[in-house]
Amino acid sequence: MDRIEKVINGEYDNHMMPFLWMHGEERNVIKDYLEKIAGCGMGAVCLESRPYEAFLEEPWWKDLEFITGECERLGMDVWILDDKHFPTGYAAGMIEERYPQLRKMYLTVRSLDFVGPKKNGRILLKWLKTDRPNIMNVGAEKPELCDSDCGETQVLGVLAARKSGDREIDEESILFLPYEEEKGILKWDIPEGEWSVFLLSATYQGGEAATEGYLNPLQREAAEVLLETVYVPHYERLKEKFGTVIKGFFSDEPRLGNAKGPDASIGRYEMPLPWKPGMERELAAELDLSEQELMKRLLLLFLGDSAGAHEIRYQYMDFISRMYSENFSNVIGNWCTERGIEYIGHVIEDNNAHARLGYGAGHFFKSMSGQDMSGIDVVLHQLMPRQNRHMFKSFTSTGWDGEFFTFGLARLGASLGHLDPRKKGRTMCEVFGAYGWAEGLKLMKWITDHMVANGVNYFVPHAFSMKDFPDLDCPPHLYAHGNNPEFTYLNILSEYTNRLGFLLSGGKHGGNTGLLYHAEAEWSGNYMLFQKPARVMSENQIEFDILSADMLTQSRTVGGGQIVVNGQKFCSLIVPYAQRLPEKLIKSLVRLGENGLNILFIDELPEALSEKGGDIGLLNKLHSISRVCTLQELPEKLEGETDRLITDREVPYLRYYHYFHEDGEIFLLFNEDLYENLNVHVTFPTDQPLHGYAPMENRRVDLPREGEGYSITLAKGELMVLYTNTAEEKETKVGNVLSQAAVFEAVNAFSLKNQHWTVEVGKGLGGPKQQIWEFDSLPDLDRISELEDFSGELIYRTEFSSCLEQMSLVIEEVNEIAEVHLNGISVGRRISYPYAFDLTGYSIGGKNVLEIRVVNNLGRYRKDYLSQFIVMEPLGITGDVVLYSRRNDLIEEG
Template sequence: MEYIGHLLEDNNVHARLGCGAGHFYRALEGQDMSGLDVVLWQIVPGFDEISFSWMGGNTDSVFFHYGMTKLATSLGHIDPRKRGRTFCEIFGAYGWAEGLKLMKWLTDHMLVRGVNHFVPHAFSQKEFPDWDCPPHFYARGRNPQFRYYNLLNSYTNRLCHLFSDGQHVATAAVLYHAEAEWSGEYMLFQEPVKQLMQNQIDCDVVPADVLLTSAAPDGELTIHKEQYRCLIIPYAEALPIELVVKLTELAASGLPIVFIDALPTRVSQSVPYSQEIEQLAAQSNISVVPLVKLADTLREWGMFELATTDWQPYLRTYQYRHDQLETVMLFNEHPTGVLETSISLPGEGVWMRYDAFGNTLDLVGEGDNFVLDLRLSAYESAILLRIPAGNEASLPIRNGKARPASGAASRLVEPTEWQVSLATADKYPTFEHWGALTSLRNMSARDLLPRFSGTIKYECQIQDEAMSGPLWLDLGKVYETAEVWVNGQKAGVKLCAPYVWDISEYWKLGTNVLTIEVTNTLVKDQQDWFSKFVQQEPSGLLGPVKLIGPSVK
């Protein structure tokens, strides 16, 4: 039996008494895993810096997006008792507006910060509807997306396995600000963390208690299994005198220490301190850097692992190492935008891309510091694996391209009409014909089906007398889970963008029958209290639907 749990961290109360525990790290010290809970729209795509009204008042969105999860995973990394494990209670109290698309985004948000155990919230045995913190996965057979929920669980389990029992790789340690907040003017730890994450420089947040027992052999800070090339101190008017002395010692050992905006001017206690402050300031490895220059300064010093050709503030990265296996996760956290850049990957060997939904591998390239041309749709992640050259021969690497090349020829799918049928969760897979559409529309529009929750089936025929070779189907915008059949053969399921399938093996010359099932969430039918904090998305297939391939005309 093991002891796990989480605290109330909301809006920085983790370092305060009252509704908070006073100190995040001390409060979780006795547990066997580090932990956190994400509920009540604390984390929302696109609101990483914008405060919004919430049942707890106005959010500190920078904390929720850049700080909260990092607190938990940092403790998992640095505390031997945790054995590298951080769990997250997730999905609860977002309301029925939360579907599998957002669940996948939240899962990736956690994985790319180091969470490797999940406690999904929740199944309910009460009669439907149960208004206690939906969504509920099965919902007495009323949740139309439940039949796809196992796909997200399998994806999550595979990646948690990859990110367990190995070594996290991070460039920097950032001081937890609690003692500074108790002592005077201070900067919240999430401010430098945000600057680092927006520039693909990973870090852990380290409390003073742990720093006091740390060492810096060979100029690198060593805490448990973690090694950091520098230490960052958020602005603090005052710090405990014993910490000031320890920072002086670490700097003298060769560790670069960056103070944001200014050095401390005094200590937390009512004791003489001028000598200790002067000795700290005299160290050659001590630097004072403005917050906005932090990431640029570290890159000038060569303190980074991954490098992009341009600034990508929504690209999140996580690097994890096993014996003869390097794993890099890249996640586009932008709510709508496509991310395109080139990224230099560390080390030498063969790089592969792992599809954790399909459990498949595709060859990416090889060499020393291989440069990858990266394109990620909103909500999309890439899992890259590096192995020593020659080891790939024993792996089931697929032949051919997993996705269409950038700039490949395309053709719009514009049938005379789409035949549309409907099925609620309790009736699926029995559909009732609804009618025909001559163009794709939001099916939740007021003049169509504003209160329908379930599956919308689209069917059409496409004539083709010329195509050959690789062929992909791109559905464009979909709300939200999509399943595709081509000529009666199942092509697969997508929970989020990109809604693209390789349909080469199913396509034929002549008449092709395309069937698309799109399943929305229960929020149209069940307008619960928790969903009122978010703008509802459309329903159905919005397109444009395209065929993509070298022979497309």
Template sequence: MNEKIERLLAGQIENHVAPFFWQHGESEGTLRHYMQVIQDSGCQSVCIESRPHPDFCGPGWWHDLDIILDEARARKMKIWILDDSRFPTGFANGAVSKAVPSLCRQSVFANRVDGAANTMNIHVNVSDYIRPPKIHLSKLAAIAKKLSPEPRHFNNDKLISVVAVNTVTNDIKQLNTDNGVLDWKRPSQQWQVYVTGLTNDAGAHRNYINMMNQQSVKLLLDNVYEKHYQHYQTDFGKTIVGFFSDEPELGNGQLYAQNNPLGTEQDLPWSAELEQLLTIRTGDNWKKLLPLLWTSLADKQKVAEFRTIYMDCVTTLVRKDFSNQVGNWCHQHGVRYIGHVIEDEGQHTKTGPGLGHYFRAMNGFDMAGIDDIGGQVMPGGESEPKVGPMERVRDGEFYHYGLAALAASEAAINPEKHGNSLCEIFGNYGWQEGVHLEKYLADHFLVNGINHFVPHAFDPHEYPDTDCPPHFYANGHNPQYRHFGQLIRYMNRSASLISGGHPVVSVAVLYHAEAEWAGKSQPYQKIMHVLTDRQINSQVIPIDVFTEPEKYRTELGHRLKVNQQEYQALVVPYAEYLPATIIEAINKLQSVGFPVIFVDGLPDGVSTGKTQLNHECLQVVSLDSLATTLINEEINELSISPADNRLRILHYHGDNEIYMFVNEGKAPYVGKVVVPNNGSCYAYDAYSNQVFPLKANNKRANETEIQINITPGKSQFIIFDQIDTTELSKTFNTSGVREVLLNWQRSQCHAIDYPEFYKQKSVVLPDDLAVEQPSFSGYAAYDTEIEAQANEKINLVITNAAEGVEVFVNHQSLGIQLVAPYEYDLTSKLVDGENTLRIEVATTLERERSQDDNLFEKELMNHQPLSKSGITGKVILYRTK
């Protein structure tokens, strides 16, 4: 049997979960109690979040961290440390607030000064235009501004150049000024005049490090990382395993900007190192070309070239100065470096809240990180709703098809990641999020290849704390704390099965960052959407795998190989322009017969470099026909019958071939899957930690047909491996005599009072507790009695409940379940005669907390709670002879 399965069945669970543990300066007793609470929930590791702490890197911080580390050592737990006193990473614990301007964030900007359309004579004081333009703030940015301290002011804006651009003839002229005055007669109205400048007075976080300045980033290392090393050097690499960066940003423009590609009104990030790189790439022309970052020409290729060069330089410096520098420091000091950037709404390819290029930003990290917070991934959310919290546009297609793919792909193709990916998960969904939704989210990211998690969050602050709920324990007030612990154990078991090897995928999809910088482009997630819905597994790969083949272990031939991944085809999303490096790689692949498929058209030109596509045998297909084309060409690994666009399948190659199945639809999936493997196989249920027999037929060489039945909200692993049949559990059976139990005695209690129940009354199921008591959150217990014989085969099914369920027979627990239908075998606990049957249901805290007066919480929650309570379905007994 698979060694991992053997260990799991024996109760040996690897740890893949490190929840946030927020710090506010709590008492020693509270800190020690919470370390126990976190470990009791199934987590053997924890990420200490400093954001709310009043004395980060001061005496109070070291006092609290001493206590936590003492507990961690005693419990053999591991500690990660979030690496700053403010969110996002980059504040450097206030060091930038006092730093010289050259170490602070810099931005370039362009102000158009040509006046009215019929004005030919331009006569202006240039100094009037040396201020960054004001930006209309989004609702979220405006609220955050009110809640944030006054930003640092520099008043040191500097002129870079005055440039005239002819958007028709493509001419660009650098204009001279006389004593700060521009006096120029425009030859025609086609000319636009721009004053470009350099400023420290732009962006929402002016007292944060400059990600493109090596010495600026060193402020973070000196004021956070080094200080922790000085205090806890002997713990590094032992109890302290690493640091976590949370959403580091370039920081230009407005906070959490959306729809901010090059060409839109915003300041753009700058540094002296960037100026040096641009000079190497363009000579002194960069001063003249700078307005092309905001305006376009008739010659779109010229615009595409400079924008690509600019962003290529920006993201190269982010990789060198930030992620690699921090990662190298960690590795030199015996610890690891994890975290994530902002990926929302495509920010992973942009400046502002992003770092410009996901794969380059992640380069120095030891795990490929992403996060899912605040209603991003949600059941049925592939396309709806279109608008999320704070009236922000919500791109469900990206969240459901593109988000996890970023981390899973980087983990697989970058040898330095060793297959490790990470998702910060569950955070800021509001109190309406319970184990139903958390199980869905966990399965979504697991089946998409994510194998480490940072749940958000354990909060020891006095309950109720309105800061970004849900909180998994809430000082004993969360009814679902024990249920959450069962979810964590399930996640650990599942993640261990998809670690240590690599995913098996058929198709590589080209990352669209360079295409987006240059012009019109098609985001990679649109490709992955149509492939995923047809069970064609794919990964997204950056152009860097072709420009740095040694780093990525790239081989171009009849198979495209990147690290351990071997692809059968490369799909290129529509791009108006592509760099020469990828064109050259495509030509080489096509020359040896490797399938390269362009979607919705060929590029119009080359953004940087000199080369041309070899148009012989080029294959162009529409997005709608892409999946069918790949299937017809047998570039798909497996097939299902009947078709279903919500069945998700992960194929993982480890010690054995492993398949994970998740049903994200609304109805059970019953059908057959044909997989490219032969031999014995069995099913593994990672939640119940049991193995089951399968109905499987070896159809022909390297092909097996397996019958599957996947209920929404549940998962199943199929393992190709030999197994002793005595270890197999029996499949749950509902073929016996059916009896619906209608009449029950219901009682209830709040989580903090458990198990002291009160208010017993007679009820008939389904229960209407949520209507009867609209503000109640806690436990609802349902009691009845059944007649039985000892060891009589009786199975129990609860068709629906809100939310977590625990069943007791004769006061003995049969365990906690999270997702309907809840299925229990009562046989082992039955005695002759009368038997007590008790069902306890734990609600979310949404109803109790629905009146919290918190602006962010009100935006995230429905004004009227939607969570149901208690048993909302039927309770059915099946007696089998």
């Protein structure tokens, strides 16, 4: 395969563009950091004001001119984060300062309860236009409601409805009432019974406090202010660099921002709703309603559980998610395209926010429509080994949804990258940020492998901070002015990531099972999160992509009941449980099912359409051509040409990713478990012979066939690549390093645990400057009080005698980087399992001097706030150190 040949020869491109945080540092510091980033194998930077107080002022432009010049010299690309500080939408303060009418606007409802009958009732409503004054704080009362408190609030309508419970109304009784807003008085003959009076308003008050004064992403004019404020000045100042050194802009976590947090699911969470001026007219026209009738329906955005309530919630969410796409994402993306650059970034996906309001942007697929790569991020311990079943407590008070972050997020992002032609098969993930200094290269590699095994092929490491060490802002920092002891080994991860990114680019994803994105179902009633079936398929090595409703309605059918989306074929579609689905989607499902697509609904078929007045007959047709199964039954119900692995036992931590190039196929396997090794016999969905490639060592490996499949051995957290080849391969070196997970045909094992060892303190922080200890066996260094706070390098030395030339060394457990020298020559470096080293060609007859340099992360020294959420490993080598040989020859203690 051509791409395998190229990576082995070092001919691959860059897939890493780390954040470089700018605060106004000196040029020598900037130059040093750029050289360090380039030197560790990262061929781009994403510049972020964190904040840079003179952003968009002359010092900023001078620094950018210097940086682009240096990057041109170093062969690096430049991306620019598009605001003075994250999240995107602040527009460098310009919205609040000059365009307050383009701030986020909200639809609110406030109510009062009354009892009738009462003729000629007069109800004071002016106070409902603003937040309740603090009348209980003696001495701080407002004597009267100020005009400034409610002058920016527009009353859209006054409604009344008969109460049917504590917070329930009789929806058939809703009345639209005339109201003289200038007087602030409602005049109404109250009918008999208990009634609620509601004031619907459009206001700039409320919403998420952290993004107060931010732009309204539903208004095109607001996005244009961001362009004029940030994008255009960069273009005018650095036009000659655009499309060459400057690759584009990065939006970081823009959002609807009507509420704080990820739980803002329409109809389930009390909150103001995103709005824009005149939206009542646009929405009424789209729904073919009078504005008075629309007002009655808008009340049901906040109250009720009827079909009508779910209908308007679906219609509202569909509308605003399109407005976000058309008036924010596409406006920026098209501007960039016209100038020969690209637009990338990500929204907030956390805890299912991607299909919601608040932190979300309404609909993941629509929110990313204008971007040239799909994009996601993992920060703050959201993705952790084995934290994949429940909510787990970490930095946030509510915790993280482990099932979403493990089985949903990466596959969601990669599916958009696969299926949207604009993305060109590219998916970016912002990684490593705010895990604390206890996150070292071992965990970073595991996060990278998880992403790659789900289809992510570009990475934005978070981050390089140029502030003086220690910068308290969201560590770890990858260089930290040379204070991060693991920086010396960062190039191992960078080159490994670039190789994998290159291998999984330029082709097509192989998954032929589709999984419906659940957003419309969530807006319309009861629903199942898409990660539920995603988990089942992942744990059963079934390849799949997540499809939006729009992708299905726009898909075309081909022979054999298959559908095609952006050139990728699907033979089955999984629909998570949905009480209701939109009529246009149901029509598409009927069309696709009648053409032979295998459609599986989880648990139940839809009971209704999202729209009340839709064609109910469509449901009957759908029921006749679809099947229903439980999550547990799903693997066996996926028949025919399903892209999956056949294993000799259940292996829930084995991840599988299938990728096609013109001259062959790639099968990527990853043992996602960092606690146990994995041994399994696998049959692959191909008749072609498979070859092995070890991306960490960058060489081919032997892969003998056993029957119809292959016996696969993966160490904890190990990833391997298998591939077919339609072209004749060149002769290249084939490696066969002894793995920690399976000692290959070894007939002799010799433990060095009880040897005489010396341990020397190398460069580091928090320990003695120079110290050498001697031990009769491998020591427990946690017992040494002088090393309680040590982060840095420890040098282990011992000797052994052997007449063997072919042998390997395995370190069972070490924290967390190991570099082995034998007889003064470097044998290799490992940043994660397997810590296995081929000593062939380095060992000599007689006495051999073994040196193992061990480096840990800064968590032990810094003990920072964010590191409390990661279990810190013990210091140094904590498992056995074993020599393996193929021959039964004697290895002796030195």
